[in-house]
Amino acid sequence: MSDWLRSVFAKIQRADELIRELDAHLSGVDPRTVHVVHVSRNSHNGEDSLGFRINPPPEPELLQVRVGEVLYQLRSCLDHLVGALERVNGLDRDSEYEFPVFWDAGKFKAGAQRKIKGVSASAAARIEGLQPYQRKGFHSYRNHPLWILHDLGNTDKHRVLISITNSMQVNSVAVGVTIRGGRPAIVFPGKEMRWSLTVPVEHRADPNSVPPQMKMPIDISLLVAFSQFGNDTNQPIIPCLQQLRDFVFQLVESFRPEFPT
Numbered sequence: 529m530s531d532w533l534r535s536v537f538a539k540i541q542r543a544d545e546l547i548r549e550l551d552a553h554l555s556g557v558d559p560r561t562v563h564v565v566h567v568s569r570n571s572h573n574g575e576d577s578l579g580f581r582i583n584p585p586p587e588p589e590l591l592q593v594r595v596g597e598v599l600y601q602l603r604s605c606l607d608h609l610v611g612a613l614e615r616v617n618g619l620d621r622d623s624e625y626e627f628p629v630f631w632d633a634g635k636f637k638a639g640a641q642r643k644i645k646g647v648s649a650s651a652a653a654r655i656e657g658l659q660p661y662q663r664k665g666f667h668s669y670r671n672h673p674l675w676i677l678h679d680l681g682n683t684d685k686h687r688v689l690i691s692i693t694n695s696m697q698v699n700s701v702a703v704g705v706t707i708r709g710g711r712p713a714i715v716f717p718g719k720e721m722r723w724s725l726t727v728p729v730e731h732r733a734d735p736n737s738v739p740p741q742m743k744m745p746i747d748i749s750l751l752v753a754f755s756q757f758g759n760d761t762n763q764p765i766i767p768c769l770q771q772l773r774d775f776v777f778q779l780v781e782s783f784r785p786e787f788p789t
Contacts, residue, residue, distance in 0.1 A: 532612045532787045536780055539605035543773050546598045551766050553594070554752055591752065592692055596684035598769050602776045603681040609780055610644055610655075616787055619646030629678040631660050631669040651786050658779060671758040673775040680757075691755035693762055 606627035614625055626643040630636040636659055644652055660666075660675035669675050684690050757763040 532616050533609070533780065536605055536608045536612060539601045539608060540773065540777055540780070543598050543601040543605070543769075543776075546594065546601065547766065547769050547773060550591075550594050550598070550769070553591075554766070589689060592689035595690050595692065595765060595769070596681075599677065599681045599684055599690070599772075602772055603677055605776055605780070609783060610647065613644075613648070613651045613783065613786055614646030617646055617648045617651070621646065628655065629660065629674055631675060633659075633661050636661065648786060651783065654783060654786075668759055671760070673772055674779075676758045677772050677776070680754075692765065693753045693755050 607625070610625045610627045614621065624642065625646065628636065628640040628643045630640065636656065640656070644655060647655070656662075658674060660669035660672035660678075663669060663672065666672045670679075680690060753762040753764050754768055755761065757768050
């Protein structure tokens with residue numbers, strides 16, 4: 529690794545660690561014990577229903593803070609990159625440099641120069657070519673990974689914690705019943721302690737085999753998502769964070785020619 533980029537890759541490494549910790553935290557939440565609170569029959573169509581009461585992941589604010597920590601490391605990594613680009617080009621300043629992110633070409637021309645005034649002409653051209661307004665395969669600048677990272681990072685630093693949605697996907701139920709319709713989603717607010725949902729079921733055998741009140745195991749997938757990720761909604765946080773991490777890594781690698789080997 530080039531000494532010029534040591535701090536840059538240290539931040540990417542820390543982002544990797546945080547993503548793994550976050551993934552392990554979510555994987556360690558065990559939602560498999562679900563309480564069936566009632567069995568009811570619709571008098572109009574004769575369908576039976578099971579009512580579930582489930583617990584969401586604990587400490588939703590801590591989860592949001594952890595997501596913000598990943599975003600911080602990735603965004604500040606790009607600022608470290610600009611600092612390295614300036615130093616290798618002969619300018620060593622303590623502040624004011626920053627990796628510029630603009631959605632508009634005019635705003636880039638007006639505001640980027642002071643942020644990257646010490647980088648080489650070739651590095652400046654690379655930086656301009658990476659701007660969200662260039663799109664390059666993206667329908668909207670809002671879906672450009674650089675803009676998403678910039679926007680979410682600013683939201684977390686200056687405004688509010690990143691908005692997260694929690695959901696549980698019901699895959700199958702034991703004890704002689706199946707859920708009609710495959711995999712209905714159970715969505716619940718992050719701060720709710722419990723959430724109830726009634727889903728239609730079909731009895732496999734004796735219609736009286738399911739008591740009115742009981743506990744049963746259930747196969748559930750835990751889904752935690754960004755409420756908004758670019759122009760998309762309810763996108764799972766781990767794949768999205770990995771996507772941003774990979775984008776930043778590839779971006780940094782694209783500047784390798786600017787540094788001596």
